[in-house]
Amino acid sequence: MIISKTKEEIELMRESALVVSKTLGMLAKEVKPGVTTLQLDAMAEEFIRSQGAIPGFLGLYDFPNTLCMSPNEQVVHGIPNNEPLKSGDIISIDCGAIKNGFYGDHAYTFAVGEISPEVEQLLKVTKASLYVGIREFKINNRVGDVGYAIQNHCESHGYGVVRELVGHGLGRKMHEAPEMPNYGKRGRGKKFIEGMVVAIEPMVNLGTQRIKQHRDGWTITTLDKKPSAHFEHDVAIVDGKPELLSTFAYIYDALDIESNEEDEFRQNPIII
Numbered sequence: 553m554i555i556s557k558t559k560e561e562i563e564l565m566r567e568s569a570l571v572v573s574k575t576l577g578m579l580a581k582e583v584k585p586g587v588t589t590l591q592l593d594a595m596a597e598e599f600i601r602s603q604g605a606i607p608g609f610l611g612l613y614d615f616p617n618t619l620c621m622s623p624n625e626q627v628v629h630g631i632p633n634n635e636p637l638k639s640g641d642i643i644s645i646d647c648g649a650i651k652n653g654f655y656g657d658h659a660y661t662f663a664v665g666e667i668s669p670e671v672e673q674l675l676k677v678t679k680a681s682l683y684v685g686i687r688e689f690k691i692n693n694r695v696g697d698v699g700y701a702i703q704n705h706c707e708s709h710g711y712g713v714v715r716e717l718v719g720h721g722l723g724r725k726m727h728e729a730p731e732m733p734n735y736g737k738r739g740r741g742k743k744f745i746e747g748m749v750v751a752i753e754p755m756v757n758l759g760t761q762r763i764k765q766h767r768d769g770w771t772i773t774t775l776d777k778k779p780s781a782h783f784e785h786d787v788a789i790v791d792g793k794p795e796l797l798s799t800f801a802y803i804y805d806a807l808d809i810e811s812n813e814e815d816e817f818r819q820n821p822i823i824i
């Protein structure tokens with residue numbers, strides 16, 4: 553059952569989302585050759601707690617850390633470790649936080665140092681597909697409209713869209729109804745309603761869409777070991793339209809990137 557949120561609850565969820573957005577912004581400056589994912593994880597946990605929130609992933613389904621850290625061919629759910637990042641890597645960082653009893657949950661794939669143009673294009677197209685999907689998240693559209701838009705955008709570039717892992721409703725639980733696949737057919741699936749909140753999160757592979765799970769029970773990698781990208785936003789339907797609760801503005805501020813990609817999805821501007 554889809555749990556619709558009141559306007560007041562959506563504002564609380566915006567606070568939860570912003571804790572995660574600020575955490576990713578803090579990490580953006582720290583992602584560089586030589587740092588380990590475990591070091592970044594410790595920084596994130598401390599930062600989240602300093603915001604009066606608690607890490608959303610730590611202990612959830614027995615996950616051992618604050619961040620899911622998935623470098624290169626890892627798709628999602630990678631466990632932080634002592635391996636230093638090196639120039640040319642990409643690192644998908646997925647972060648969750650709980651504030652006021654509500655979850656925030658979003659993700660960004662960072663370049664470490666200089667990356668190849670081929671991988672840069674994968675990041676660009678995957679992030680663009682997220683916004684293409686969000687544009688379809690509006691009143692009276694259906695789950696399949698979002699999935700179709702994301703799939704169509706990514707496959708038109710020859711990329712593989714992961715099928716086994718999906719976005720989801722978000723609220724007092726990390727995973728609420730409905731499931732939000734990154735593939736689908738127009739006009740199919742559950743109808744969207746006012747006040748619903750979801751995490752939309754394309755997971756897109758440079759090569760095959762096929763994946764495998766590692767023996768640790770968590771890490772998912774591409775079957776052909778080619779890189780994979782993951783971008784995720786938290787979005788509500790407010791006045792019939794998609795309203796972004798999370799933002800990459802803190803990341804862009806840290807990295808000195810100009811972007812207006814979020815403007816059409818926000819009633820009030822983000823002030824940093």
Ligand code: MG
Binds near residue numbers: 659753
């Ligand atoms: Mg996530």
Ligand code: MG
Binds near residue numbers: 719720753784
């Ligand atoms: Mg999620």
